[in-house]
Ligand SMILES: COc1cccc(N2C=Cc3cc(S(N)(=O)=O)sc3S2(=O)=O)c1
């Protein structure tokens with residue numbers, strides 16, 4: 001069947017045909033308007049505890065590249081912030097553009113960033129990720145914007161593996177990586193209730209979007225675009241513009257953890 005993607009024929013404007021929730025009431029991403037966000041003094045600081053030994057592999061899933069973590073213990077978790085209970089890190093991945101002027105999924109007062117990192121965590125009140133993924137409080141995703149600047153040595157560790165995962169549906173071992181190295185110093189955030197930004201678009205995500213960015217060099221962004229959407233043997237199709245545009249807010253409130 002005609003699987004979803006980011007081309008004109010199978011991209012975000014076409015997803016509603018196979019995934020009607022695409023037109024739901026809590027879809028992501030959104031445009032964040034700081035002036036409309038309400039500061040909530042009840043919001044706690046984010047508590048992210050990551051254990052590099054839970055890092056398992058890096059893979060190209062045909063939509064992005066992803067680093068997957070062992071989630072059978074509470075070694076790498078998100079607690080506090082806007083959520084209650086404990087959420088375990090399952091994977092992180094990125095979205096980016098064909099050029100440095102776009103690529104992020106969330107925007108800030110219309111401003112696009114060249115890329116956006118998503119750290120995907122699941123609520124341990126459920127037995128597994130698979131159980132949690134479609135529950136209204138099942139997932140918490142931390143979004144981090146990338147901006148063009150100095151080369152990022154931590155991102156380079158991921159980029160150094162790209163030659164082995166160029167084609168879709170390829171993977172390789174990746175160990176002892178600490179995702180905390182991909183976080184800015186200040187963890188101020190905006191938070192709102194939303195969804196997965198790709199099919200199946202489940203409305204199961206508490207979004208936590210950081211205000212501060214991390215840097216990536218333009219040369220490093222060019223390396224992201226050497227990955228392929230296509231599998232080995234198919235006509236090569238550069239992995240780029242793998243972002244969904246902002247969706248209607250539909251009355252949702254965005255809260256800020258900072259003044
Ligand atoms: C059984 O459901 C499953 C099984 C395996 C993976 C997924 N996912 C699909 C899309 C998707 C999109 C995410 S984003 N861009 O909003 O951070 S996170 C995520 S996922 O949960 O990993 C769903």
Ligand SMILES: [Zn+2]
Pocket residue numbers: 093094095118197
């Ligand atoms: Zn994502």
